Amino acid sequence: MRIAELSRRSGVPVPTIKYYLREGLLPAGELTSPNQARYADAHLHRLRLVRAMVELGGLSIAAVREVLGALDDPEKSLHKAMGTISAAVAPADLGGEDEVAHEQVEAFLRRQGWVCRPTSYAYKALVGVLATAREVGHERFADLLDGYADAARPLAEADLGYVLGAGSEDEALEAVVVGTVLGDAAMAAVRALARRELSGTRQPNDP
Amino acid sequence: MRIAELSRRSGVPVPTIKYYLREGLLPAGELTSPNQARYADAHLHRLRLVRAMVELGGLSIAAVREVLGALDDPEKSLHKAMGTISAAVAPADLGGEDEVAHEQVEAFLRRQGWVCRPTSYAYKALVGVLATAREVGHERFADLLDGYADAARPLAEADLGYVLGAGSEDEALEAVVVGTVLGDAAMAAVRALARRELSGTRQPNDP
Numbered sequence: 133m134r135i136a137e138l139s140r141r142s143g144v145p146v147p148t149i150k151y152y153l154r155e156g157l158l159p160a161g162e163l164t165s166p167n168q169a170r171y172a173d174a175h176l177h178r179l180r181l182v183r184a185m186v187e188l189g190g191l192s193i194a195a196v197r198e199v200l201g202a203l204d205d206p207e208k209s210l211h212k213a214m215g216t217i218s219a220a221v222a223p224a225d226l227g228g229e230d231e232v233a234h235e236q237v238e239a240f241l242r243r244q245g246w247v248c249r250p251t252s253y254a255y256k257a258l259v260g261v262l263a264t265a266r267e268v269g270h271e272r273f274a275d276l277l278d279g280y281a282d283a284a285r286p287l288a289e290a291d292l293g294y295v296l297g298a299g300s301e302d303e304a305l306e307a308v309v310v311g312t313v314l315g316d317a318a319m320a321a322v323r324a325l326a327r328r329e330l331s332g333t334r335q336p337n338d339p
Numbered sequence: 340m341r342i343a344e345l346s347r348r349s350g351v352p353v354p355t356i357k358y359y360l361r362e363g364l365l366p367a368g369e370l371t372s373p374n375q376a377r378y379a380d381a382h383l384h385r386l387r388l389v390r391a392m393v394e395l396g397g398l399s400i401a402a403v404r405e406v407l408g409a410l411d412d413p414e415k416s417l418h419k420a421m422g423t424i425s426a427a428v429a430p431a432d433l434g435g436e437d438e439v440a441h442e443q444v445e446a447f448l449r450r451q452g453w454v455c456r457p458t459s460y461a462y463k464a465l466v467g468v469l470a471t472a473r474e475v476g477h478e479r480f481a482d483l484l485d486g487y488a489d490a491a492r493p494l495a496e497a498d499l500g501y502v503l504g505a506g507s508e509d510e511a512l513e514a515v516v517v518g519t520v521l522g523d524a525a526m527a528a529v530r531a532l533a534r535r536e537l538s539g540t541r542q543p544n545d546p
Binding site: 177180181183184187188190210211214215218221241246247248252253254255257258260261262264265267268269270272273276277279280281282283284285286287288289290291292294297306307310311312314315316317318319320321322323324325326327328329330331 | 384387388390391394395397417418421422425428448453454455459460461462464465467468469471472474475476477479480483484486487488489490491492493494495496497498499501504513514517518519521522523524525526527528529530531532533534535536537538
């Protein structure tokens, strides 16, 4: 297909597609003349994946490039890809120097029996969240973490099951991307629905 | 304090603070001369809250303005503020016209016994996620939703408990903001930790 059809079918404007091509997020099409290229279904699929990461996951171009690198890596492994992808979707490091937040995360990990290096992105992301909570005067936010862990265990099982349920290794890796980016967005939406349901029940006179 | 101290203590650069002042996200300081203003601890607190929403929550300036409007609304109610805040943190509507995704959300709500108008942001956010999943060839992603609901119920209870545990009504409203913005980021981080733990256990030979 031509770039115009690629744009129509993906919902991504032509200038944005050209930008992705320049940035290497999308492989070049097959040149049919010096100024025209033809794109395959694989391009459409990759473009939709990029769009999901950018628009739903809020990933930067650099983060998308990292995730695609993990997908295209011939030496790829599921565990490693999960790490790369989780790192790419994590918010910027905000609380590197907050000692109390570090101790809160360490204590939480000990209580859960989880092992995690302080250099890993998930550790740093959690320190960032707790440091921010402390900054805005919500030190007690850290008390919620064990409840989060209880909720997260079955979700992580489902995440892994989803990935292992994929047909091929390539599909499994893509399922990691989809599960992480869409999974976090879906969890936020479902949690808001549950909260809405509950708060409507508890405060029936509220609009 | 002067704007330089406000910047130092909040970690927000002076030009950004001036931008927030122009955009009305931060109330003006008390003028001490035509070119100098003095800021109070309340400014520092509000500035840290804005920073948390922008940097951790990834909220746009318009979304932050909406949330602050809910916090400052004299007619405010917890339930209404929760809706405003959840709407502000939701990703852009991506799947408005996907009929199958709509039906998947309807079926999910029926199974859970939840009531939610299709115009509500959480409903639309979920349709957007499922539409995107379908676009990238992951229709089976919708099968995960009931597991998400099981995880979300106790989280929503904890969210509401956190809000009701606040000292004053103003603090409760702020706890809604903190709980939503930090809560989603914390859940994503804890879930990644749980996934890491599990995938490391299942694939011991992986790096």
